[in-house]
Amino acid sequence: MTESSFLDAPVTAGIIERRADGYALVFDRPFDVPPAHVWDVLTDPDKVARWLGTVEPGWHLGKEYRLDMGSTKITGTVLQMTPGLSLQFTWEDPLGDESVLDWQVLETRGGSLLQFRTFEDTADFLAEGAAGWQGILDAFDAVAAGRDPVGASMEQWQDLRDAYAEEFGVSPTMGHVDAEGIVFERWYAADAGEAGTAVDRAASDLGLGGEASIEITDDAGRARVLVRQPAGGGNGGSEEVSGLLAVWHQALDAAGDHLAGNPWHPSSRRLAALKTFYGSGNL
Structure with a gap:
């Protein structure tokens, strides 16, 4: 190659x-x-x-x-x-x-x-x-x-x-920014209904979801979750957008833990690291 x-x-x-x-x-x-x-x-x-x-x-x-x-x-x-x-x-x-x-x-x-x-x-x-x-x-x-x-x-x-x-068969992890706002795609080993419940729960716990469009489809026993949310500025390096990316990233991680039956607790250190990651040109 x-x-x-x-x-x-x-x-x-x-x-x-x-x-x-x-x-x-x-x-x-x-x-x-x-x-x-x-x-x-x-x-x-x-x-x-x-x-x-x-x-x-x-x-x-x-x-x-x-x-x-x-x-x-x-x-x-x-x-x-x-x-x-x-x-x-x-x-x-x-x-x-x-x-x-x-x-x-x-x-x-x-x-x-x-x-x-x-x-x-x-x-x-x-x-x-x-x-x-x-x-x-x-x-x-x-x-x-x-x-x-x-x-x-x-x-x-x-x-x-x-x-x-x-x-x-490995789910994407990172979110990114396009002309319409932030975008995440995650795959879960669950049906669409279970995945939807887990994502809704995690988003609600972190104060997300009001402006988001969440599409969930079944793919041979695997749920594909597509999240889109408008974000002001349209720039992955802005504080607002990097913060929104970080919170959605953590919410989708939490949804995976909920589906796996694992305990999940929000981590302020992880959230801060994700915000820095998304704000430092990694998009």
């Missing part, structure tokens, strides 16, 4: 695997260059800055790192590092969620193979993450080939996210 995957019809290059303890996102990228070159692109801070972000102080075994991706700041710890072969580190995002990223560089007859795996406890942001990592690995490909990476538009990223969601 190359950068053209974003510029043409969306084609998934990764695999979302269901595991007993969660999920794994899997990418394998072949290269016609020696493994040492791929390892250099993976670990040299100047090259990492071109395809991922500014990492300080770099990847060092047992040490913490800070990664500046522009609108997103990541922290973590390097868990394992075998020079030329493998790299593994934790990845803590702005919402406080932590996952483990695993990179392997293998020698092949034609050159080398980069294997990337990220392990997640839940499916939250998994479709979004798959689309995001595909774009990042496209940028890696470009840097490895001596080219400048080409980014994708938000619309192209959303199309690819939706392709991952449909192919692997």
Whole structure:
């Protein structure tokens, strides 16, 4: 898969695997260059800055790192590092969620193979993450080939996210803004009636729903929930819109817990993190 995957019809290059303890996102990228070159692109801070972000102080075994991706700041710890072969580190995002990223560089007859795996406890942001990592690995490909990476538009990223969601049956998580206001789509393992009751309950608990249009359809035993609500300004970075996105995000999370029979309590810390997330250019 190359950068053209974003510029043409969306084609998934990764695999979302269901595991007993969660999920794994899997990418394998072949290269016609020696493994040492791929390892250099993976670990040299100047090259990492071109395809991922500014990492300080770099990847060092047992040490913490800070990664500046522009609108997103990541922290973590390097868990394992075998020079030329493998790299593994934790990845803590702005919402406080932590996952483990695993990179392997293998020698092949034609050159080398980069294997990337990220392990997640839940499916939250998994479709979004798959689309995001595909774009990042496209940028890696470009840097490895001596080219400048080409980014994708938000619309192209959303199309690819939706392709991952449909192919692997994983619900989208993030909301976004269009010309009419905010939009969320969530899928629940329930019928439409049960999902409607859960969404109404969660929205009512958080003071939402008066101006929202909520459409729920059955899809082979799965409820698809589409929420639309007008939002002043039409800008995902505005305080009003980012706040509304954050509250609806939390309400739809709560609906999922209600349907699963899990206790749910509003978290002011999570709500503040979501508001910052939606207000910092992540749309």
